Amino acid sequence: xxxxxxxxxxxxxxxxxxxxxxxxxxxxxxxxxxxxxxxxxxxxxxxxxxxxxxxxxxxxxxxxxxxxxxxxxxxxxxxxxxxxxxxxxxxxxxxxxxxxxxxxxxxxxxxxxxxxxxxxxxxxxxxxxxxxxxxxxxxxxxxxxxxxxxxxxxxxxxxxxxxxxxxxxxxxxxxxxxxxxxxxxxxxxxxxxxxxxxxxxxxxxxxxxxxxxxxxxxxxxxxxxxxxxxxxxxxxxxxxxxxxxxxxxxxxxxxxxxxxxxxxxxxxxxxxxxxxxxxxxxxxxxxxxxxxxxxxxxxxxxxxxxxxxxxxxxxxxxxxxxxxxxxxxxxxxx
Amino acid sequence: xxxxxxxxxxxxxxxxxxxxxxxxxxxxxxxxxxxxxxxxxxxxxxxxxxxxxxxxxxxxxxxxxxxxxxxxxxxxxxxxxxxxxxxxxxxxxxxxxxxxxxxxxxxxxxxxxxxxxxxxxxxxxxxxxxxxxxxxxxxxxxxxxxxxxxxxxxxxxxxxxxxxxxxxxxxxxxxxxxxxxxxxxxxxxxxxxxxxxxxxxxxxxxxxxxxxxxxxxxxxxxxxxxxxxxxxxxxxxxxxxxxxxxxxxxxxxxxxxxxxxxxxxxxxxxxxxx
Numbered sequence: 016x017x018x019x020x021x022x023x024x025x026x027x028x029x030x031x032x033x034x035x036x037x038x039x040x041x042x043x044x045x046x047x048x049x050x051x052x053x054x055x056x057x058x059x060x061x062x063x064x065x066x067x068x069x070x071x072x073x074x075x076x077x078x079x080x081x082x083x084x085x086x087x088x089x090x091x092x093x094x095x096x097x098x099x100x101x102x103x104x105x106x107x108x109x110x111x112x113x114x115x116x117x118x119x120x121x122x123x124x125x126x127x128x129x130x131x132x133x134x135x136x137x138x139x140x141x142x143x144x145x146x147x148x149x150x151x152x153x154x155x156x157x158x159x160x161x162x163x164x165x166x167x168x169x170x171x172x173x174x175x176x177x178x179x180x181x182x183x184x185x186x187x188x189x190x191x192x193x194x195x196x197x198x199x200x201x202x203x204x205x206x207x208x209x210x211x212x213x214x215x216x217x218x219x220x221x222x223x224x225x226x227x228x229x230x231x232x233x234x235x236x237x238x239x240x241x242x243x244x245x246x247x248x249x250x251x252x253x254x255x256x257x258x259x260x261x262x263x264x265x266x267x268x269x270x271x272x273x274x275x276x277x278x279x280x281x282x283x284x285x286x287x288x289x290x291x292x293x294x295x296x297x298x299x300x301x302x303x304x305x306x307x308x309x310x311x312x313x314x315x316x317x318x319x320x321x322x323x324x325x326x327x328x329x330x331x332x333x334x335x336x337x338x339x340x341x342x343x344x345x346x347x348x349x
Numbered sequence: 350x351x352x353x354x355x356x357x358x359x360x361x362x363x364x365x366x367x368x369x370x371x372x373x374x375x376x377x378x379x380x381x382x383x384x385x386x387x388x389x390x391x392x393x394x395x396x397x398x399x400x401x402x403x404x405x406x407x408x409x410x411x412x413x414x415x416x417x418x419x420x421x422x423x424x425x426x427x428x429x430x431x432x433x434x435x436x437x438x439x440x441x442x443x444x445x446x447x448x449x450x451x452x453x454x455x456x457x458x459x460x461x462x463x464x465x466x467x468x469x470x471x472x473x474x475x476x477x478x479x480x481x482x483x484x485x486x487x488x489x490x491x492x493x494x495x496x497x498x499x500x501x502x503x504x505x506x507x508x509x510x511x512x513x514x515x516x517x518x519x520x521x522x523x524x525x526x527x528x529x530x531x532x533x534x535x536x537x538x539x540x541x542x543x544x545x546x547x548x549x550x551x552x553x554x555x556x557x558x559x560x561x562x563x564x565x566x567x568x569x570x571x572x573x574x575x576x577x578x579x580x581x582x583x584x585x586x587x588x589x590x591x592x593x594x595x596x597x598x599x600x601x602x603x604x605x606x607x608x609x610x611x612x613x614x615x616x617x618x619x620x621x622x623x
Contacts, residue, residue: 080476086483098559098606111484117551119494121541123603134603137555144487146480155455177393178386180448184437188382207448209455211393242356 106149417446
């Protein structure tokens with residue numbers, strides 16, 4: 016008969032041989048400090064896109080000289096288990112070809128038409144530089160740059176050059192040493208330009224605000240704030256579901272002056288504590304009080320104990336913290 | 350807490366997929382650039398039209414210009430309305446029209462505008478010297494990493510470059526100077542390679558790993574009854590490569606490796622480590 020009315024919790028906790036098993040859900044929760052873990056995950060998640068977007072697998076920079084020859088510099092990642100790498104060049108009239116592996120190691124190359132065979136032998140990053148005469152053609156005074164690029168690239172146009180035709184959409188534009196530098200997307204690009212002494216670089220966009228970056232940062236901040244709000248709300252909900260006393264207490268203790276009349280000997284700093292608790296809906300965590308009044312743990316603990324002795328407050332345990340509540344029976348005493 | 354965990358998972362997924370979003374969005378960075386480039390091109394075309402034709406602009410060019418100019422105006426409007434897709438179309442239409450105009454202008458005015466040979470050469474030579482100097486600087490930076498005595502060569506090259514700049518009008522002299530510099534640079538490059546090969550453990554390590562793999566594949570080939578003469582040849586080459594590597598003769602090892610590659614192909618062994 017006794018066993019029938021035995022609480023389920025006790026049933027689960029006691030083994031056959033009488034060993035006491037303790038439910039480990041809350042202990043686990045407390046030990047790994049879930050909120051801390053979740054907060055760390057949020058930070059990591061928020062940083063992920065930033066970190067990834069900064070890393071670029073391939074850079075391609077081109078400089079057009081006034082005679083139409085173009086300097087190409089690119090950095091590529093390759094399979095370190097290859098003995099050689101075949102690089103497709105943008106043409107076959109190449110000069111000053113240099114390939115550097117990791118640690119500034121000068122690599123051997125062999126150029127056949129528009130292909131360079133690079134002996135990589137275990138290197139994973141190649142820095143390649145060369146001059147090419149095939150990318151710019153000239154008709155009268157008009158120069159035409161043509162390229163079918165496998166990736167986005169930066170193009171520095173010669174000084175005093177004026178763009179008068181373009182078949183690709185520029186991503187960005189900057190002024191570098193009085194020269195226009197365009198960032199263009201991959202694919203076929205043709206740009207017509209001519210030289211003019213009256214030509215000034217197109218106004219710089221560098222000084223303008225990069226609204227998109229701000230939007231990204233803003234979105235991340237908003238996501239973090241939403242997460243924080245959800246976290247706080249879920250915490251509040253939990254406390255509400257556990258404790259329904261504060262709302263009822265708020266109804267009972269209607270006037271702070273009544274408490275002070277009943278306890279005229281309260282210290283001024285203790286009165287401040289009581290006022291804060293009263294304004295906080297009749298209850299506050301001890302940690303909140305410490306933060307509010309900037310008091311050390313022991314000082315606040317003594318103050319709280321003092322108020323408990325005076326019968327003004329009562330202390331309850333909530334999530335391993337001290338919840339300080341104004342006593343319900345205070346007004347009844349009057 | 351469950352909600353929070355769910356939110357975090359969503360955030361992590363967002364974090365994983367967002368780089369592609371960022372790259373895509375970067376393509377639309379500051380659409381104002383489009384208007385600036387198009388307006389600038391429009392002004393340049395007007396200047397050119399006035400300079401070449403004055404008040405007698407041919408009809409076909411007039412029509413093209415109007416098309417381009419209207420597209421610039423439409424681009425401005427599209428940007429004001431935040432219609433980026435329309436703005437892109439307007440930009441490409443405007444720049445295409447201006448491109449056609451400029452090609453027509455410069456083709457027809459080619460006979461009129463005379464570019465003197467000396468001007469052309471000066472510009473070209475000056476650019477060539479600039480590029481050569483860039484190349485020299487890049488080799489100079491590389492050489493600093495190695496223990497080679499080429500400082501005096503670089504001083505000599507820099508002096509030669511200064512001389513070339515001073516004598517830019519003397520085309521023959523400049524070309525001879527450039528050739529001289531290139532010979533010096535080739536010699537420096539060889540010195541760098543030689544020194545680099547001695548210092549590089551990375552290549553030696555790579556070769557060692559690679560040769561172990563090839564040894565295993567040769568054993569398998571033997572068991573499969575492949576051409577024994579070729580297999581012996583390959584074994585011999587591997588021995589020689591190892592010996593050269595132990596003596597730090599990387600370049601010679603590389604040459605032998607090329608031979609080994611051919612022998613391996615004959616045996617039917619793939620040389621790529623996977």
